[in-house]
Amino acid sequence: MRTMLIIAVCEDSNTDRKAICTIIETFLRSQRIDGTVFAYDSAEKFISAIESKKLRFDMVFMDIIMGDMDGMTCARLIRQWDKLVKIVFLTSSTEYVYEGYEVNASGYLVKPLGAEKVTACLQKTIDEVQGLSKETIAVTSGGVKRRIPIDDILYLESRRNQVEVVLAAPNERLVVYTRLDEFTQRHPSKMWLRPHKSFVVNFLYVEEYASDSFVLRDGTVIPISRTYKNATRASFYNLLHNK
Incomplete structure (x- = not known):
């Protein structure tokens, strides 16, 4: 039974990527929750890591606007392999909300990112993962x-x-x-x-x-x-x- 929370942050902005990783890691420590955070600066690197390392994530924080492959395209690929992973989009606007229904997005966080909204998403996922693991x-x-x-x-x-x-x-x-x-x-x-x-x-x-x-x-x-x-x-x- 998996007890560790596996989280990915896919964000091409170095500043935003570091900020959200820090928020996640701080929250996990404060709640005494075992967890690992993997950070990627492009959708291509994220997909490559999934394919080569066979990683299975509980949650992904995904920037929508990135390089050659955008976050929405990346999310569609993820859904071909994993129906359960929680996908939370990071965005500067809400114009992509309706597209998110296609990939069953768990939420949207509008930049600049705040610790309160990030930790709320984390807590929801933790509750769901722990609930499943008890079965x-x-x-x-x-x-x-x-x-x-x-x-x-x-x-x-x-x-x-x-x-x-x-x-x-x-x-x-x-x-x-x-x-x-x-x-x-x-x-x-x-x-x-x-x-x-x-x-x-x-x-x-x-x-x-x-x-x-x-x-x-x-x-x-x-x-x-x-x-x-x-x-x-x-x-x-x-x-x-x-x-």
């Missing part, structure tokens, strides 16, 4: 009872009278002797998506959504059957817009 299930596998955080589970797969609980990291599969329907009834979660009679996926790890499949972060392809197609689509977009 766990208890399973018995191999005679051993374990408590597993929901956000550690990649997907569930039904194999006759047993369910394989596939964990995101490390690469581990827990075998639980029950049916998939019984498992999800006993362990309900708002993050479960049921695209197929034999699979349940964790919304947190959906990287791509096509009409007939989900591609998860590790590259696993999960089929979407015709029977579950409409319900899956409704559940997916409900989670996307109400996370």
Whole structure:
């Protein structure tokens, strides 16, 4: 279970970038919250870091007006990989507010930046991340009872009278002797998506959504059957817009 808050600041102004990083780091220390802040002076460097280091952020403070790639374009790319990260735009005006709906922006901070508004955004994200991390299930596998955080589970797969609980990291599969329907009834979660009679996926790890499949972060392809197609689509977009 991740307990550390991972935050990115993508801002081409050296002064603004340093200021917001200082505000964030000061707040985290004052609240005794473990956290790491990564700073980038361009959208290109930020995207490169995500692709090369496979970083997963809880929150991104994104300047809208930057060099070759603007913040809105960068946010659209982020949303292809991560549906849950909180994106807060930094801007000198509110003219881009409506575009932000496309990427489900969590907020806008108008420059010059003030500590009060930045910390309010931080506190909201912390509350949401901690709330998600508390969601766990208890399973018995191999005679051993374990408590597993929901956000550690990649997907569930039904194999006759047993369910394989596939964990995101490390690469581990827990075998639980029950049916998939019984498992999800006993362990309900708002993050479960049921695209197929034999699979349940964790919304947190959906990287791509096509009409007939989900591609998860590790590259696993999960089929979407015709029977579950409409319900899956409704559940997916409900989670996307109400996370």
